[in-house]
Every structure is written in structure tokens, then in C-alpha cells.
Amino acid sequence: MSARAVVAALGALLLVPVLPYAGETLGNRTAGSGAVHPDGSASACPGADAQARQQSVTYLAHSGTMPGRPVPTPVALQARRTVNKVRAYYRDTGRRDLGQELVAASTCIAAVAAADPAAEQAIAAYRARLRQHADSLVPQVEQLAASVRAGDRGAARSLYGAARASWEQVRPLAAPATDLDARAGWDRIGRQLRRNREVADLAPVAEGLVADARDVQARVVTVPLSVVAIGRAAKELFDHVPTDATVLQAQVDSAWTAYGVLRALVSDSELVTRLDTAFAATQQSLSAHRRGDHPGDGAWQRELTRMADALAAPLSHLAAAV
Amino acid sequence: MPATHRLSRRHLLVGGGALGAVGMVGAVAGLPGGGETHGDHDASPQLVEFHGPHQAGIATPVQQHLHFAAFDVTANDLAGLVALLQDWTAAARAMTANRPVERVESARRLAPPSDTGETLDLHAARLTITVGLGRSLFDDRFGLADRSPAPLADLPAYPGDVLDPARCGGDLVIQTCSDDPQVAVHAVRNLSRIATGLAAVRWAQLGFGKASATDTAGPTPRNLFGFKDGTANIRGDDADALADHVWAQPSDGSAWMAGGSYLVARRIRMTVESWDRTSLEDQERAVGRTKDVGAPLGAAREHDRVRPHGLPTDSHVRLAHPSLHGGVRMLRRGFSFVDGADELGHLDAGLFFLAYQRDPRRAFVPVQAELSRHDAMSRYVRHTGSSVWAVPPGVGPDGWWGETLLG
Numbered sequence: 001m002s003a004r005a006v007v008a009a010l011g012a013l014l015l016v017p018v019l020p021y022a023g024e025t026l027g028n029r030t031a032g033s034g035a036v037h038p039d040g041s042a043s044a045c046p047g048a049d050a051q052a053r054q055q056s057v058t059y060l061a062h063s064g065t066m067p068g069r070p071v072p073t074p075v076a077l078q079a080r081r082t083v084n085k086v087r088a089y090y091r092d093t094g095r096r097d098l099g100q101e102l103v104a105a106s107t108c109i110a111a112v113a114a115a116d117p118a119a120e121q122a123i124a125a126y127r128a129r130l131r132q133h134a135d136s137l138v139p140q141v142e143q144l145a146a147s148v149r150a151g152d153r154g155a156a157r158s159l160y161g162a163a164r165a166s167w168e169q170v171r172p173l174a175a176p177a178t179d180l181d182a183r184a185g186w187d188r189i190g191r192q193l194r195r196n197r198e199v200a201d202l203a204p205v206a207e208g209l210v211a212d213a214r215d216v217q218a219r220v221v222t223v224p225l226s227v228v229a230i231g232r233a234a235k236e237l238f239d240h241v242p243t244d245a246t247v248l249q250a251q252v253d254s255a256w257t258a259y260g261v262l263r264a265l266v267s268d269s270e271l272v273t274r275l276d277t278a279f280a281a282t283q284q285s286l287s288a289h290r291r292g293d294h295p296g297d298g299a300w301q302r303e304l305t306r307m308a309d310a311l312a313a314p315l316s317h318l319a320a321a322v
Numbered sequence: 323m324p325a326t327h328r329l330s331r332r333h334l335l336v337g338g339g340a341l342g343a344v345g346m347v348g349a350v351a352g353l354p355g356g357g358e359t360h361g362d363h364d365a366s367p368q369l370v371e372f373h374g375p376h377q378a379g380i381a382t383p384v385q386q387h388l389h390f391a392a393f394d395v396t397a398n399d400l401a402g403l404v405a406l407l408q409d410w411t412a413a414a415r416a417m418t419a420n421r422p423v424e425r426v427e428s429a430r431r432l433a434p435p436s437d438t439g440e441t442l443d444l445h446a447a448r449l450t451i452t453v454g455l456g457r458s459l460f461d462d463r464f465g466l467a468d469r470s471p472a473p474l475a476d477l478p479a480y481p482g483d484v485l486d487p488a489r490c491g492g493d494l495v496i497q498t499c500s501d502d503p504q505v506a507v508h509a510v511r512n513l514s515r516i517a518t519g520l521a522a523v524r525w526a527q528l529g530f531g532k533a534s535a536t537d538t539a540g541p542t543p544r545n546l547f548g549f550k551d552g553t554a555n556i557r558g559d560d561a562d563a564l565a566d567h568v569w570a571q572p573s574d575g576s577a578w579m580a581g582g583s584y585l586v587a588r589r590i591r592m593t594v595e596s597w598d599r600t601s602l603e604d605q606e607r608a609v610g611r612t613k614d615v616g617a618p619l620g621a622a623r624e625h626d627r628v629r630p631h632g633l634p635t636d637s638h639v640r641l642a643h644p645s646l647h648g649g650v651r652m653l654r655r656g657f658s659f660v661d662g663a664d665e666l667g668h669l670d671a672g673l674f675f676l677a678y679q680r681d682p683r684r685a686f687v688p689v690q691a692e693l694s695r696h697d698a699m700s701r702y703v704r705h706t707g708s709s710v711w712a713v714p715p716g717v718g719p720d721g722w723w724g725e726t727l728l729g
Binding site: 228231232278309310311312314316319321 | 396431432433434515518519522
């Protein structure tokens with residue numbers, strides 16, 4: 001990228017009244033670029049001089065920001081993307097010839113845009129909830145692994161549900177590769193238990209789940225988060241078809257955690273209604289079917305999938321509405 | 323490519339000038355008989371008019387590909403059902419006019435796109451989307467228990483039926499047909515996506531190579547037995563035959579169905595391996611026509627008059643002939659299917675039989691009773707799926723499917 005292009009991007013960021021939605025990929029579910037503190041606080045802004053700061057604040061004031069809700073997330077994303085471009089340019093060329101003022105301003109925009117108290121609060125609440133779940137998960141999965149190792153199916157079955165529920169809660173923070181492996185591992189153990197088959201040979205799989213749980217417990221403190229990432233996580237929980245009612249219930253609970261912290265930030269009241277209704281309907285169906293104690297047959301599997309689809313459809317619009 | 327540009331622009335006009343189009347369609351529909359024929363006669367053979375007194379996809383020319391999907395309604399009240407049918411109508415109106423599906427809420431980059439996109443560079447290829455209502459819809463969930471039209475009766479069991487419950491029934495059906503299979507699949511895919519939370523796919527069937535025609539352009543199509551099928555089919559421009567045998571009339575009862583039709587869909591598995599080992603003479607005797615030109619046995623040309631009493635008593639053409647069934651006829655619109663191979667390594671192939679009729683109790687039911695008992699061809703076929711649908715009348719530019727029943 002040329003210096004001219006970077007400057008043009010920065011200029012557009014500062015001057016064009018309506019920004020296009022940023023195309024930045026956030027990775028699987030994290031939103032950190034380094035320019036903004038993981039929690040979205042404005043602490044990354046000290047270098048900005050007064051003029052740049054004023055510029056960015058003026059810009060934000062004219063960019064469709066609503067009173068009390070200064071979270072034009074796309075603006076923040078665009079700013080982050082621009083900062084990334086600047087950094088890449090510096091890194092690749094070894095030059096430092098871009099206007100410092102613009103760089104500082106864009107950094108500041110990113111920080112200020114993300115420094116919405118309501119969003120910060122949501123992110124902090126989400127992190128706290130997941131931290132609790134991660135702290136529960138580690139001993140739960142350690143006990144599960146011990147009973148698997150011992151070949152104690154009864155004990156393993158009684159531990160599986162709660163442990164799986166905790167895992168689904170913290171899943172949004174797992175590294176993408178860990179998530180895939182862990183899901184396969186959880187499903188394998190769950191399947192053996194449902195069929196009441198020997199589990200001792202799955203001990204290595206269970207050990208892997210212990211390692212994954214500890215990994216997430218460490219990540220929960222440090223992993224960068226944004227409201228968009230939380231919204232996206234809620235949808236991604238359902239990218240995997242639930243294998244049984246326990247898993248679907250865990251997915252629903254986990255999505256509820258994410259939606260719960262974002263609900264007050266959702267700008268689209270119709271979406272809130274749709275989501276409230278969908279959560280209630282899913283929970284009602286799940287509870288009704290649980291009481292009926294269904295066998296794991298094809299019809300029941302289809303029913304579970306329909307429930308998951310019905311909830312995932314409105315959830316897929318959550319990230320765009322915060 | 324200039325041709326593409328020209329076509330796209332026209333499509334844009336058709337789609338974008340909604341108000342203009344409304345006026346034009348209204349004017350055409352108002353002419354005597356003008357509404358009887360569908361199709362865009364404005365030199366745009368890629369588009370079939372969505373609006374009209376009858377749904378497109380019945381009497382309109384048969385396309386090359388089919389995607390047929392039955393749904394269970396999962397909405398638990400009438401409002402949900404109405405919302406679904408309205409959303410479907412709007413999406414179908416767009417897709418049949420070569421426009422992408424639009425939903426306002428997802429015009430944002432962080433939300434899923436409003437259209438899945440696989441047809442953005444394709445033409446509609448005569449796409450038609452046709453909706454039907456199943457008998458199971460008329461229960462107490464939606465307060466429709468006493469509104470079920472009499473012709474929408476369950477079919478009797480026939481000898482030789484080996485129906486798979488997973489291929490039978492449903493509350494709603496979508497029939498999409500196009501000359502481009504990707505366009506037909508795109509339509510079902512997007513409609514089932516839109517239905518999420520309100521209805522879910524119960525079963526579906528893909529079909530190809532139209533197995534009968536409603537127009538006289540080109541040779542009569544052949545089914546997978548290799549025989550011409552539908553030589554005497556009702557033509558889409560035969561207004562008298564359509565009125566007599568296909569369109570439900572106000573005098574039939576259930577006034578909301580006037581202008582609609584009833585569809586019998588049967589998945590007929592052909593044991594093609596056995597058929598292919600059958601001598602030409604036996605094949606022709608089973609059908610009642612010659613294989614090459616499709617002439618009735620004893621005659622020389624395809625369209626020579628059929629004299630049923632001169633044909634073998636167990637031949638298909640004789641047993642199904644209208645003269646043996648009080649003159650009743652059906653508009654057939656079936657497609658061949660091959661769903662890979664079965665567990666024995668035989669082709670899972672056959673005919674997805676689609677027949678539109680004014681009243682199945684007087685058409686499909688007696689004809690199939692005769693065929694299932696006596697037809698020499700039944701040795702080579704098994705009916706593996708079955709459903710009957712009330713296909714409501716067409717919609718105007720502001721209307722929605724099922725409006726005459728639920729509006």
C-alpha cells in the first residue's frame with residue numbers, strides 16, 4: 001500500500017460524513033487490533049494531541065452518533081482497520097512518513113468510538129460471567145476425565161451434562177482450533193455415554209478437554225472482546241447441529257448469556273422482540289420435550305435441529321444491531 | 323456482453339418499476355381471456371409472469387428442472403402462517419422477476435446477506451414458484467378445521483404402494499421450476515431460509531428432464547423408461563380443457579379455491595434394471611405405444627388416434643385412457659429423478675409424477691385404482707412417496723398466496 005493510499009484512507013475517515021461499514025474480519029471471535037485496549041477503553045489515546053482529539057470528537061458528533069449511545073461500532077472498526085493499515089505500512093516499508101496527526105486522530109477515534117460506557121459495561125459483564133463459568137468448568141471436566149479414565153460410566157454420565165453446559169458457555173472464548181477439536185471430543189464422549197458404551201479408551205480425549213478448559217480459563221482474562229464479537233459468538237454457538245437436548249440447552253443458555261449483556265444495546269426493537277420470543281419458544285419446547293424424556297431417534301433429532309435453526313436465525317442479526 | 327446488459331436492464335425495469343408493472347398487469351388481466359395465459363410476451367423468454375388469476379408453474383410451459391419441497395408449519399398461530407405466506411410471496415415475486423430476495427433488516431455488513439447469492443449472475447430461466455396447501459394444514463392450529471376443500475381428501479391406499487412416511491404429506495409445498503437447476507434450488511433454499519422459525523422442510527425432491535410438456539414446442543419428452551410421456555397431455559393454451567379439468571371453479575364449493583387447482587404428487591420409483599432387461603416387444607405392450615415414434619400400437623404416428631380397445635388389456639395407455647374414466651383428464655407436469663443409487667447398487671430413479679386436476683376424487687383416484695391393479699407397467703414401478711395439495715389461485719401485484727383463504 002502506498003503512503004498516498006493510507007493518507008487517503010485516514011482523510012476519508014476524518015472527513016467523510018458517512019462511512020461505509022468496515023469490511024474488517026475480526027478473526028473468529030475477537031476484535032483486538034492493539035490500537036484499542038482489549039476492553040475498549042480509551043487508554044490507547046495518550047499520544048493524540050489536543051487538536052486531533054478535538055477533530056475526532058467533532059467527527060463522532062457528526063457521524064450519526066446517538067445521544068447516550070455513542071457506539072458507532074462500524075466507525076470504530078473502520079478506524080481500527082485504518083490504524084492497522086498504517087502499522088502495516090510502517091512495518092513493510094520501514095518508513096515513518098505519514099502525518100502523525102492523522103495517525104493519532106484515527107487512533108483516538110477508534111478509542112473514543114469504542115469507549116462507550118454501555119458497551120464497556122456489557123463487555124465487562126460478559127467477561128465476568130464467562131470467568132465464572134470457566135472457573136466452574138475446570139474442576140467439572142477434571143472430575144469427568146477421572147471417571148472416564150476409571151471407566152465409570154454412571155459417574156461420567158452424571159457429570160457430563162453440567163460440564164458440557166459450562167463448556168458451551170465459555171466456548172466463544174476458545175481459540176478456533178481448540179473449539180473444533182473440543183467439540184468433536186465432547187460429542188464423542190457424549191455419544192458413548194448415551195449409548196451406554198465403554199468409555200475408558202476415551203481417556204485421552206477427556207484429558208484433551210481438561211487442557212482446553214485450562215486454556216480457556218487463562219484466555220478469559222486477556223482475550224480482547226467487543227460487543228460485535230459477543231453478538232457474533234451467540235450466532236456461532238449454533239453453527240454446530242446439537243447432538244441432543246443437553247447440548248441444545250447448553251447452547252441456548254450460552255447464547256442467552258451473550259444476548260443478555262447485549263440486549264440493552266440492540267438498536268432494533270423488532271429484533272429484540274423476535275429474539276425474546278424465539279428464546280422463550282425454544283425454552284418452552286425444550287422443557288416440554290425434556291419432561292417427555294425423548295429417545296434419541298431421528299424425529300427427535302430433527303425437532304432439536306428445527307429449534308436450533310429457529311433461534312439461530314434471529315441471532316444472526318444480533319452483531320449488526322449492537 | 324451486450325446481450326446480458328440488455329436483458330439485465332429489462333429485468334431491472336420489470337423489477338424496479340413496480341407501479342408501472344402493476345398497471346400493465348392489471349390491464350392485461352382485465353382483457354377477456356388475457357389472464358388465462360401466463361408468460362412475458364415482451365420478448366423476454368427468461369421470465370414467466372408471476373401475477374395472474376392462476377399461479378404460474380401449472381399451465382405455463384414446463385421447464386427442465388424441478389425442486390419440490392414440502393414443509394411442516396412450526397408457527398403456532400394464524401398470524402405466523404400469514405406472515406410466512408406474505409414473506410414467501412414477496413420473495414417469490416422478486417426471484418421470478420430475476421431480482422434478489424430483499425429483506426430490509428439485513429442490509430448491513432455484520433448481518434447475513436439478504437440473498438444467498440448463487441444466482442446473482444444467472445437469469446431466472448423461466449423460474450416459476452408455486453405454492454400448495456396440504457390437508458394437515460386444515461386442523462385446529464390455525465382455525466381452519468372446517469375450511470378444508472372436499473377435493474383435498476387423503477388418497478386411498480393402492481396395491482403396490484410402498485410409501486415412505488418421510489416422503490409423504492406436509493402442511494405446505496413449494497414447487498420451483500426453472501431451466502437452470504441452480505435457479506430452482508436457489509428459490510427453495512431462500513424460501514426455506516425465510517421460513518425458519520415458522521416452517522421447516524419435511525421432505526424435498528429434485529427433478530430433471532421434464533417428463534411431460536404443456537406446450538407443443540419440440541418433441542414430446544421421454545421419461546426414464548425411454549418412452550414418450552404426455553402425448554395427450556392438456557396444453558397450456560387449451561382454455562376449455564383447463565377450465566373443465568384443471569382449474570377449480572366457483573361452483574365446486576370452497577370459493578376461495580376458484581382459479582386454483584389440486585396437485586397430486588407421487589414419487590414413482592422405477593426399477594430400471596428390470597425394465598432394461600425387458601424385450602422391446604414387452605416394453606411396448608406394457609406401455610401401449612411404440613418406443614421410437616410413440617405411436618399407439620397398431621398405428622403409425624405419435625398423434626394418431628388412440629383406440630383403447632385395440633390395445634393390450636393391461637397396457638398403460640389403455641388403462642389410463644379418458645374414455646374409460648368418464649372423459650376425465652389431468653395436466654401432468656412430472657419430472658424424472660435419480661437420487662443416486664440404493665443400498666443394492668441399483669439406480670434410485672423414477673418419475674416424480676405431478677398432476678394438476680380439478681378434483682382428484684374424479685381424476686387421479688379412479689385412474690390410479692385401475693392402474694395399480696391391472697397395469698403391466700406396475701411390475702416395474704413402486705410408489706414411494708405421496709401427497710395431495712390444494713394449490714390456491716394466483717395473486718395480483720399486491721396480493722399474497724393464500725389470501726383468498728386467510729385474508
